[in-house]
Amino acid sequence: MTADYRRPDIRLSRTFTIRQLTREFGCTPRALRFYEDKGLLAPARQGLNRVYSYRDRARLQLILRGKRVGLSLADIRDILDLYDKDDGGAAQSAKALRKFRERIAAFERQREDIDSAIAELRTACERLERQLAESRPDLLPKAEDYDRIVRPSVDGRHEAIGLK
């Protein structure tokens, strides 16, 4: 933030191409251009080509983190804008804080919904199991199948919200 222009920090003056960022963060060029369209990023140019600074990269990180926690791009842009004007502007931080709290509350409600849905599904499963145990015990799932179901993906491929 308080850079000495006589001894420019190589790390801070480094720039990135669109490809580099997509590789680093696992998103598409299209996505980055889209964020730019929506006012979330504003990389410099060399001719036509986009040149991303370290600050742009940081913003991208924030964007992706925001997405992971279920914020819309509009929300993220708002917060990012606040960060910008945050040359001490504390009122902006306060607004961000409110947004975060709202999101937390929403998530907590969602969690409750999920818990009750799980409970409901469990009792439904038990009913079905009892039914099957009587009529066709051969159709009951084996421990093997259960394993396949319970840990289907070790990686982070599931997209935070919205399965399927």
Add this chain to the structure above:
Amino acid sequence: MTADYRRPDIRLSRTFTIRQLTREFGCTPRALRFYEDKGLLAPARQGLNRVYSYRDRARLQLILRGKRVGLSLADIRDILDLYDKDDGGAAQSAKALRKFRERIAAFERQREDIDSAIAELRTACERLERQLAESRPDLLPKAEDYDRIVRPSVDGRHEAIGLK
């Protein structure tokens, strides 16, 4: 389910208009018709007018709960269909059982995602709070505001994903 037609239970034979349901659950008529279009509901008719039974109402509850936990309408319809056919063959039950288990697993993953999102948001909040406490403690939210945020709606109005 096993109703005695000679002593009809008033509660179970009650019906609802589209308006009544929309008011009760805080959704629009358009939404209910849309669910019907998508095969999630199939209310009776008196002439052209829709007449919702208690069972329809129960299905609507399930639909809304499903939505809140992030299921698509198609997913919900699948589950609802399974509930229906569960008096049928055992093969169907077995299939339903599998689907339910998958759903449970998916829900549990989603819960984990939500938990980590909440954690992330919490630390972000704490950072902002410390910042504000130093610079502008007057901007920190009061207990009053917190109450408004934490339980903003007693009804089912909150939209699961996406504030704004």
Add this chain to the structure above:
DNA sequence: CTTGACGTTGACGTTCGCGTAAATTAGCCA
């Protein structure tokens, strides 16, 4: 009689978060 609330059926519009061409341009190498 008029108004207003509620109901119906289409049909088209909208928002989100990009994907997917298609056409063009820039830069680089020989």
Add this chain to the structure above:
DNA sequence: TGGCTAATTTACGCGAACGTCAACGTCAAG
């Protein structure tokens, strides 16, 4: 100069979940 690759642009598409509007019927209250 030609040719390749990578980047750019504009533009259309999509799938979900409705909203909105048009155009109309029905019924009770004032």
